[in-house]
Amino acid sequence: MxxxxxxxxxxxxxxxxxxxxxxxxxxxxxxxxxxxxxxxxxxxxxxxxxxxxxxxxxxxxxxxxxxxxxxxxxxxxGQPNDNNIQVIKRDQFDQDLALEVGLVCSFADAAGGELPGLVVAVDDSEVTVDFNHPLxxxxxxxxxxxxxxxxxxxx
Missing domain, CATH: 3.10.50.40 (Chitinase A; domain 3)
Known part of the structure; x- marks a missing residue:
């Protein structure tokens, strides 16, 4: 007991x-x-x-x-890291995808897992994606x- x-x-x-x-x-x-x-x-x-x-x-x-x-x-x-903000060529995205600021996209990471990224800027040739944790x-x-x-x- x-x-x-x-x-x-x-x-x-x-x-x-x-x-x-x-x-x-x-x-x-x-x-x-x-x-x-x-x-x-x-x-x-x-x-x-x-x-x-x-x-x-x-x-x-x-x-x-x-x-x-x-x-x-x-x-x-953690603290935001500027290295986690990446500029990706627009043609790397599906042309049917309506890219806009605030969109969360899923990317493959080096280990084959998924990594979410937040679109923070878009123009005709480039998309800026923030991979920092939202918090x-x-x-x-x-x-x-x-x-x-x-x-x-x-x-």
């Missing part, structure tokens, strides 16, 4: 699975994502579900604890409520 009392004392850390509700908002109050009002999500610490900067903030939190964190751009989605340079408010913490199962 000691396992029940010990489980309730397990805090978030390496080797744990966390069940939580969260909300991500910008400093101006604009909501990015939230699962409050729904079932908690769960993930194992270190499995890549959360950015490391967000994950570290959870360490030591106990079941039932709710906290609001302010996450700097460096710990969240780069933004401070994110991370509201988290931990429901349960348990040892992560090793696979």
């Amino acid at each position: 000691m396992t029940n009392s010990n489980e309730s004392e397990v805090g978030v850390g390496e080797g744990t699975r966390v069940f939580l509700n969260f909300a991500l908002t910008l400093e101006d109050g604009a909501e990015i994502d939230s699962n409050f009002g729904g079932d908690p999500v769960d993930f194992a610490i270190g499995d890549g579900s959360l950015l490391p900067g967000f994950e570290r903030l959870l360490f030591g939190m106990q079941p039932g604890q709710r906290q609001l964190f302010s996450v700097s751009p460096e710990e969240a989605f 780069a340079g933004r401070t994110i408010l991370f509201d988290v409520l931990v429901h349960r913490v348990e040892p992560a199962e090793l696979h």
